[in-house]
Amino acid sequence: MLESTVKINHVRKTFKSDNESIKVLEDFNLAVKYGEFLTIIGPSGCGKSTLLKLIAGLDLDFEGEIMIADKSVHGPSKDRGFIFQEHRLFPWLNVEKNIAGNLSLKDPDIRSKVDHLISLVKLKGFEKAYPRQLSGGMSQRVAIARALLRNPKVLLLDEPFGALDAFTRNHLQEALLEIWEENRTTMILVTHDIDEAIFLSSKVVVMDAKPGRIKGIVPIDLPYPRTRISKAFQEYRTVILKYLDHQDNEIEDWSI
Incomplete structure (x- = not known):
């Protein structure tokens, strides 16, 4: 078993326009362990979503190196799944066909996997439903x-619950944890929601902006399932808020 699924080494990303160059990520270094649930949080414009796209291989215009299971990223691959804020389902396909994509449900192995996943995400009975018949959650x-x-090594989630109401959001957070605990797929989530980060993650990376870089890393040493109103949960919330609010580059260690 590999110690790290994702390695990000000295990554720099610059957006160039006719009149100026904007540094989005500057000397970004991070290792994500196999099976880890890591969340990235930070202010708007700090490069969180850009970083996910680099890991996914959707943008190759960067300096440095990104490796998945010790292989450099040179483009999109089935070893990386990507969940956007908008679900991006095909409206002309029902649930089971949206999940299967270009794979045939007539293949017994594919059929079995799709059925298992439908059960895993608790959509039994909705196999033949179309996206217009489904709620956002x-x-x-x-x-x-x-x-x-396709059994990705890494699942990348770019604020997947950001457009949902609070009740649905909490419900899907719990569902995502169940999926992670069963599959132990390495997950990297981007969010603006501190409580979501603490509730889900084994580690929270706090980013600074202009240019985007790591301001602090907070391991979340709480057993699952977690209670948002517990004293320990609120202490972690305070730690992360201090990182986000602190303006200096040199910050003290606020690990609990």
């Missing part, structure tokens, strides 16, 4: 199942 469950079908 149900649609995101389909998107997660579709991303898991």
Whole structure:
């Protein structure tokens, strides 16, 4: 078993326009362990979503190196699943066909995997439903199942619950944890929600902006399932808020 699934070494990313160059990421270094649930949080414009796209291989215009299971990223691959804020389902396909994608449900192995994933994301009975018949939360469950079908080494989640109401968001957070605990797929989540980061993650990376870099890393040493109103949970919330609010580059160690 590999010690790290994702290695990000000295990554720099610059957006160039006619009149100026904007540093989005500067000397970014991070290792994500096999089976880890890591969340990246930070202010708007700090490069969180850009970083996910680099890991996914959707943008190759950067300096440095990104490795997945000791292989350099040179483009998109089935070893990386990506969940966007919008579910991006095909409206002309039903649930099971959206999950299968270009793979045939007539293949017994594919059929079995799709059935298992439908059960895993708790959509039994909705196999033949179309996206227009699903709620936003149900649609995101389909998107997660579709991303898991090809057994990715890493699942990248770019604020997947950001557009959902609070009740649905909390419900899907719990569902995502169940999926992670069963599959132990390495997950990297981007969010603006501190409580979501603490509730889900084994580690939270706090980013600074302009240019984007790591301001602090907070391991979350709490057993699952977690209670948002517990004293320990609130202490972690305070730690992360201090990182986000602190303006100096040199910051003290606020690890609990």
